[in-house]
Amino acid sequence: MSQDILSTETNRRQLQQIIAGLSDGVIVLDPDQSILWANDAALAMHGVEHVSDLGANARAYTKRFALRYRNNHVVPVDSYPINRVARGETFSDVLVELTCAQDQEQRNWVHRVRSLVLADSRGEPESLVLIMDDVTDWASAEHRFEKTFSANPAPAVICRLSDLRYIKVNPGFLEMTGFTRDQVIGTSTYELDVLEQAENKELAKQRLREGATIPQMQAELRMADGSGKQVIVAGQPLELHDQPCMLFSFVDMEPRHKAEVALRQSEERFAKAFRLSPVPILLCGAGDQVVLDVNEAFLDTLGYPSEQVLGESIAQIDFFDDKNARTRLFSALEKIGSLDRIDVRVRKKDSELIDCAVSADTVNIQEKPCYLLVLMDITERKRTELELVSAIEEVMKDASWFSRTLIEKLANVKSVNSPRLPSVSFTDLTARERDVLGLICEGLADKEIAARLKLAPNTVRNHVATVYSKLDVHSRSEAIVWARERGLFAGAWRNKGQR
Template sequence: MPGSFPSRNARYRYLQQIVSGVSDGVILIETDETIIWANETALEMHGVRTLADLGTTVPDYCGRFELRYRNGHRTAGGHTPIERVMAGETFNEVVVDVARKGEKAARWTHRIRSLVLTDDDGRRDLLVLILDDETERYHAEERFERAFNANPAPALILRLRDLTHIRVNQGFLDMTGCREDQVVGRSIYEVDILEGAARRELAIERLQEGRTVPQMEATMQLPQGGERCVIVAGQPIDVGDTRCMLFTFADLEGRRQAEAELRRSEQRFELAFRMAPVPTAIMVWKGWHVLLANDAFARESGHATDELVGQDAHALPLWADPQSTAVLDRLLRKDGRVSNLALPLQTRGGDRLDCLVSAELVEIRDQSCVLLVAQNVADRQRSKLEVADAIAAVMHDTSWFTDAVLDKLARRSAGVTDEQTSSLAELPPRAREILDLVCEGLDDGTIAERLAVARNTVRNHVASLYRRTGVDSRAKLIIWARERGVMGAPVRPRPRPRR
């Protein structure tokens, strides 16, 4: 039961009736430090059942409970909320963790307000503490904070009211190389996490509306220079009473490195395939359509490469004996490979070319293909070891037969070099946009104004373009771009002012 309420006068009785039914905890204190009454809610918030267990005086209360402010500091003597109200201080909100004396871990979290009631002469007559139980809320927030900070996935929280970053985890700091003070407290205009986003306009629209920002690729500018390719997504959340957006990131740097290594592998394969000294071709097994053919194969057969690619071996015809594909079919179905089979090719001029054919089944674009090598029997001056090395180089890893390789070889047969296309294709959307404007002759300030970004952002992109292209000046960058077909809009001369 709550402590008995002394009925000094009718006003106290009325006050008792009022506060008994409220949902907040209420503690009444006399000016002589006597705790005269506490309602059921206040007792429950301290884990006690009677006023005697709560403490009948202010010193008694302070001897039974230990209060810590939310920053983890203990409340120094004379500065607990109950002591502050005894000094006549009124405060709107103080949030404290409450534990029993001697316990390290807090049991409750209270949000406390104070009232100082005065008599007709304006002297302090009764002191009141009003308590809200915030235990569950703060425990939930603490669990979220621990999970947020411990999550290895990069993440930050943006306050929607003013678009300011209010929290950032270690994963984000490690990914970007930023310090916490370079992010927290700064607006999205200063630390633009949507810079270079594939669907930037949609992301900004959703952010302004407080709606989910779908996953999209973005290129973030790093404080020490350079950039980071990521996948970013945003989810609306409430942090306390504050509406926020939780942004999470997936670092694509590892994928970019893997793609770069794959490109290098593809280039090595392409070179090995194209420069192999023996005729080599790749054919779709079903129908025997020529998918690729190297220079040696084109030279021996008398067909240009573009005449071979896409053609049916029967329609060319490729074999002097029409039954050759049936023979290869049977052997491939039986053993999965063919070695040194005597099969004559037919050249474009109709001549018969005696060859030793080796073939192996490979998977390309989820379809069964045949990697075929044909050695001209008459060409005996080439050593068997050289032939074996050439075949091994081509057959080393069939996983290199990617779309990129096939497209590169197809472009080469059409007379288009990789240097003219691949470097441009690898540029992020924002970098390509800035390259176009550089080619128009615009300076960094004008480009920044045109794209509504910071001038430093443009400067970082231009520096990144220097690294990507291997040039060291703006003029050389423009030349590099124009050699690859990026002309930009012509720069119009400014009209002379009239005199």
Template sequence: MSRASSPPAGLADLDQLRQILAGIAEGVILVGARRDLLWANAAACGMHAVETPAQLGRTVAEYRRLFRLRYRNHRPLVAAQYPLQRVASGEAFADVVVDVQAQADPAMHRVHRVRGQPIVSKHGGTQVRALFITDVTDWASSEQRFEKAFGANPAPAVICRVADLRYVKVNPGFLQMTGYASEQVLGRSTYEFDVLAGAGDRDAAIARLSAWQTIPQTEAELAVADGSGKLVVVAGQPIEMAGEPCMLFTFIDLEPRRRVELALRHSEEKFAKAFAMSPVPAIVCRADSLEITDVNEAASALAGRPPDELVGRTLAALGLLGATPDRNRVAAQVGAHGRVRNAELTLALREGESVDVLVSAETVRIEGRDCVLVAYLDITHRKRRELELADAVEAIMQDASWFSRPLIERLARVRRGDAAGESAEMASLTRREGDVLALIGEGLADKAIATRLQLSPRTVRNHATSIYAKLGVRGRAEAMLWARERGMHGLTAPARKARPGRA
């Protein structure tokens, strides 16, 4: 009889035992007291990718030469740690997980969960030991995929074992978020490192953790390595690891949002202070209805009403956007472009008195709402002075025989209202550009102007280019006409000696 079918000496019921063991799903290897392999069922052979028990080896030592075993952390087993060696020594154990690889065929790789158990004969003496094997290769593969996904997941996460509430895994995202090293987290309990601290309903979350139930998302204050706290959203999902109930905690870092909210709050506080203290009349209103939500003291003074009579009413109802055509024009510009600049309006705010203003408006977001900030510049006195000046000019021009023609032309332009635009254009010129323009008005060429002002021709050309751009003229001829129409020719100072080192 072959060794695979012969009963071991001294065990009368081995045939019956073999019949029982041959049909079970678990792999079984029977080991004698002398560390010889007595028998193996077909399941055990299949789990080692062999066809007969003889291919497993005749002894434990030969099995070690044929198969290399490692723990799941890739640490190889020494001889005394081999499950067959342990069971042959009479040791009973359960749930040891090992990687098994054939020495002759590296492609043969299995993951076994094994347990050792002595078998006692009818007479009470231990004669045979049995190693029971379960192939968990598929489970190990999925576990490995989970390990890779868990480690690569950028979302911070930790895994807590429900049985003792200790952390058994932590991913790099969590370590980066908190500043801890892995050894500062692994093995600690939830009492030592509470990821649910500050949660809205912490007691309910702890109860769900103990009952291995899903923990819904909740905000919590997570302690970090530097001793400070970090605002997070934490959620718990029940999972199994190595057959044990665990809780997967995942986190969303809310600290950037908190910093933005804090910065926004500070910004709005500064805006509120600047708004209240500004000497410029300003009003904040809702973007959709232009209903006033806030006014400063200057705006209250402009409107001639206390703030509580302004807040809650619309700009149109209070006459703060002028007559209907002007109001529609300003509202259309704000709606189309989000802003309006220096729109000139006449406001009938006080009984029997009108106010001339320049209105500017800008859409802003305040406390999460779309608003419009409206600012007013009272130009009533300026308009009156302009009218008084025009009246004076008109009176003077009734007898202008003693004025020069250029001065008459200038006074006429003031009466027509052209002076403001021209003065702005003139103000944009530098003193030297004014000198160059005056000589261009006299009809001088660049070389003559350079001699007159003791400049280089290149410098004169540069000044001329700048003058054309500022006046909006297209060349020398138009600049000459511009200067002559405004009486600028012949107004330059006499030639001056050039300073040392200047062109």
């Protein structure tokens, strides 16, 4: 054996001993493309145990292992790193995804590969070396980031800090701005400046230069059509492909801005309608019934100054003539949420009484439930009705045969025009009060009722007053209508009709 050959073999053994324990994978080929040796790290990166499992040469290797680029395109056989180094090429940082054809589970590895050509003393290639890093974990993490970044509905872009050019953009940003991917990727932050209209632009620019976190701040982002959109922008530094980058994320404030404008316009319309309405309107809290606001018509109609109404509870103002009616009104409102044209009697500041039809509904003011009460003055209508009833009663004194038809007509009118609050039923009256009501329906006067029931006239008057209060009526004719509406004292009606 010649001295040169002996020296070469010695050098190879020494080189193999040095690199055997390295974490980098190393495969050594002969210039004739045969695979001479591989360290344990290289074998593990291919999922094999012996050098022979890699194949006898570069051609056999390409049949045993399938390679793809990171974009999932198949690596042509001529471009396999082992074939490139076999041709004497030197290269670095080639990323390939490798699958072993013999692995039934189809496990994948990701290698970052570089080549090394060792020459002899004459400059001829003596050994061809492939050096590879197992970057599978890094690639897997990057893949998860890529999927998360693309799937994130929040608009986002990533710029490289070394040259401030955008290297990634997600669909959310493209959809929000109207830009295409090609219009963003590779563009400088000077051309597409996402911080140009930021409320604290100087701080944001300084943080970008320093590669530090950019706090959330309002900004106006330029759209593809030249218009602007209100957003919240923030920046977060990160490492991507071993390069320092800045992740810009955005919150589209346009829907919120439109909702705020619509809400403000709605509130303005409500306020104008509230103020300008000629009908008295009152707004109070649902829980405590404290008056929050009233319109001018309310103050003018009831004669109160605003300082004696605002901030006071309805009970303290005490403008409902009948406390029981007030209690029933708000109890009904609490149960069903709204009321339509309920007859109540209201006391003005000067103690004058007026009849009102109250309509009410539940509204939310600044997320607080409130009651909106609309009071329609029906005093004139009530007066006309009472005058009509009085006239009918006067006629009935001499034409009792006419009474049943008139009372039925009057009952129909009352039921259509005057909705009432839920009130007491007939069973809520005492036995004596029922007797008194029945005799009223027969058309008897107080003295006649006293004689029939053998009671003192004052006692009868007290019973009649109690019946009026419980039924929320104000005259004998209204009491008769109340009973007729409920089909009470049918015998009394028949007897009255036969008089």
